[in-house]
Amino acid sequence: MxxxxxxxxxxxxxxxxxxxxxxxxxxxxxxxxxxxxxxxxxxxxxxxxxxxxxxxxxxxxxxxxxxxxxxxxxxxxxxxxxxxxxxxxxxxxxxxGESPLFxxxxxxxxxxxxxxxxxxxxSDGGRNNMNVLHAAVICEKINFVRDILIRFPNAILKADDFGRTPLHYAAYFASLEVVNLFLENNNISLAYKLDKQGMSALHISAKKGHYDVMSAILQKFPFTCELLDNKGRTALHHAVESGSTNAVKILLSSVAFQDLINEQENDEGNTAMHLAAIKRRYKVLILLAGDRRVAKSATNKEGKTTADIIQLDNKQPTWFEIMELWRINIKQEVERQITEEQFADQNEGHVKESQRIEAAAKVQGGTGAANNIVDLNKELKKYNFLVMTLITTVTFAAAFQVPGGYDDHGKLPH
Known part of the structure; x- marks a missing residue:
């Protein structure tokens, strides 16, 4: 050279x-x-x-x-x-638009x-109008995110070509530490910022089933759950679509969300429960069906209820699968409440020896006499059996229906 x-x-x-x-x-x-x-x-x-x-x-x-x-x-x-x-x-x-730093x-x-x-x-510039803070969030290096935020404090509010701020990306990648960092100073405008699809950080975390991120956002800004995206969907619609029962539970337990539990989306008029049936999220469907506030007989724009959607679904689960999901769901709830009652009794000093034996057996994964102490049939009476009516009825009907169906006069075709 x-x-x-x-x-x-x-x-x-x-x-x-x-x-x-x-x-x-x-x-x-x-x-x-x-x-x-x-x-x-x-x-x-x-x-x-x-x-x-x-x-x-x-x-x-x-x-x-x-x-x-x-x-x-x-x-x-x-x-x-x-x-x-x-x-x-x-x-x-x-x-x-990429800088060397980006x-x-x-x-x-x-x-x-x-x-x-x-x-x-x-420069902190990046492609698609992203900035280096967007890239830092994707890297999931919390200390480096802090360094970037100190150097470029305004970068936190800047949106890329898709309308997404760094908080949107933190929610997508379930970066809980980053989400908490961004929301530290009661940054309400950031929490309410929507991307071009009308999605907030809460919508995105719900869609991905990141319930810990959802909880962090709602703890700081509970009324973000009232936001609707461009399709008129609530965060519950997206949580249902993810199939995460924990994400759904967080929204159902939010006081600020009570009036939107049965909200219908714009296009098809589906509620969250309709969507659970359409997407075959059966664990979520059972959870929703067991909630008294959920309108089980609500119809969408096609006039269909949730039961109609399940019955018309060619790929619906077998009756046994539905019953198994239902049984597990109810059993877990029963055991949870029994455990809570036992702890309450312990605190008052009124625990019987048999209850102590049962609790110990459950902790150790034991079976036998301890598991028989609880009369499940008696406990099950406390719960809403609409799940049974709603789902098992239509699956029974589908299971016993003769291929080809009945004609207009109620007779089988020849």
């Missing part, structure tokens, strides 16, 4: 480009050739200032500088060299990112 440069002197080929707009420094930086990069920069500095500017700040057809390419390929030594020689390179973005975080080269953050000025 030295011999070639010497032989061409005083003509400098340093700023010449190939068909992709790359200078020789672009290529050396992308390949990680530190010695060659140092030589090229030294020769440029030895020449007039214009040549140095053309070399260090030169952009190829995609508007990438040598720094962009060094970052993309994770060459820390070359990144350090280029920044020392020209700190202003950290402020340049390429055609996609690329470093996006590709999880956090050592390089920290080096770039040492410069007095650097």
């Amino acid at each position: 030295e011999r070639v440069l010497d032989s061409l002197y005083p003509h400098s080929p340093l700023h010449e480009t190939n068909c992709k707009g790359n200078t020789v420094l672009h290529i050396a930086a992308s390949l990680g050739y530190l010695d060659v990069s140092e030589l090229l920069i030294t020769r440029a500095i030895d020449q007039e200032a214009e040549v140095k500017r053309l070399l260090l700040k030169a952009q190829n057809e995609e508007k990438n500088t040598a720094l962009h390419l060094a970052v993309k390929h994770g060459h820390y030594d070359i990144v350090d060299l280029l920044i020392r020689k020209e700190p202003g390179l950290t402020s340049i973005t390429n055609t996609a 690329l470093a975080v996006d590709r999880r080269f956090l050592k390089i990112a920290l080096r770039i953050l040492e410069t007095p000025e650097c």
Whole structure:
């Protein structure tokens, strides 16, 4: 390289480009050739200032500088060299809007990112109008998110081309620590911010079934559960779609959500219970059917109830599967309430020895006499048997229906 440069002197080929707009420094930086990069920069500095500017700040057809390419390929030594020689390179973005800092975080080269953050000025821009905080959230590195937030405090409110803020991404990736960090200072405007589909962070966490994130958001801002997306769906619709019973329970237990439990979406007019049947989320369906506040006979825009949807579903579960789900659900609820009653009695000092034996047997996973102490039939009378009526009736009907069905006069066709 030295011999070639010497032989061409005083003509400098340093700023010449190939068909992709790359200078020789672009290529050396992308390949990680530190010695060659140092030589090229030294020769440029030895020449007039214009040549140095053309070399260090030169952009190829995609508007990438040598720094962009060094970052993309994770060459820390070359990144350090280029920044020392020209700190202003950290402020340049390429055609996609990506800054060197964004690329470093996006590709999880956090050592390089920290080096770039040492410069007095650097861009936080990224593709699709994202910023570096979006990328940091996706990396799920809480300490690094804090560093970025300190350097770019306004980045938390900026939305990308899809209308999503960093909080939306934190909710999507179930980054509970990040969600709590973002909501620390009662940042109400952030919690209510909707993306272009009308989805809040609560909607997104519900759709993914991230009930811990949902709980964190509702604890700070309970009335975010009243938000509807562009399709008129509540967070409950999305929680049902996820199939997460825990996500559904959180919303059902929210005082602020009580008036929206039977809310119907815009397009089909489906309630959350309709959606549970359509998506075959049978555990969620049983949970909803056992809630007195849920309108079981509600009809959608096609005039169908939940029972109609189940009966018309060719892929509906067998009667045995439905009964098994129902049995497990009720048994768990019975055991939970019995355990609560036992603890209450213990606190009052009125626990019988037989109850202590039973509790110990359950903890140890034991079976036998201890499990027979509880009269399940008696306890089951406390619960709503609408699940039985709603689901098992239609599955029984479907199971015993003769293929082909009946004609208009109630007779079997020939």
